[in-house]
Amino acid sequence: MKLTTSLALAASLVAFSGVASADKGKEIYDTKCFTCHASGVAGAPKFGDKAAWAPRIETGMDAMMVVVTKGKGAMPPKGTCMDCSDEDLKATVQYMVDSAK
Numbered sequence: 001m002k003l004t005t006s007l008a009l010a011a012s013l014v015a016f017s018g019v020a021s022a023d024k025g026k027e028i029y030d031t032k033c034f035t036c037h038a039s040g041v042a043g044a045p046k047f048g049d050k051a052a053w054a055p056r057i058e059t060g061m062d063a064m065m066v067v068v069t070k071g072k073g074a075m076p077p078k079g080t081c082m083d084c085s086d087e088d089l090k091a092t093v094q095y096m097v098d099s100a101k
Contacts, residue, residue, distance in 0.1 A: 024088055025095030032081045033092060042074035045100075053100035064093050 029037070029047070036044040045052035056064055068089050071077040078084055084092070 021087070021091040022095060022098075025091035025093075028081055028084060028088055028092040029095055032084075033079055033096070036075070036079075037096065044075065047096060048099045050100050053097065057097055057100065061090070061093065061097075064097075065090060068093055 034047070036042065037047045040046045040049075040052075045056060056067075065086070067075070068079060069077060069086075071079075078089060081089065081092075
């Protein structure tokens with residue numbers, strides 16, 4: 001009985017963590033990233049644009065995180081979210097990727 005309860009609790013925490021990450025990703029997108037990604041400023045892939053995101057998604061999350069962390073072209077490092085942790089940035093990238101699938 002105790003193991004079942006522990007497993008249920010662990011599963012709940014994992015599920016909650018995923019929701020919390022998605023919420024954080026949306027929050028950061030809505031306050032930072034939308035400035036360029038909503039309209040495609042300087043070639044930024046637009047939010048939800050499957051064709052624009054497809055080649056980026058194909059590179060994988062690790063490659064996308066390098067671009068986010070270091071910046072690329074007109075995009076500054078961390079997309080101006082200098083107080084974002086790596087986990088915050090990853091949640092934001094995942095939120096944007098999910099919108100384009």
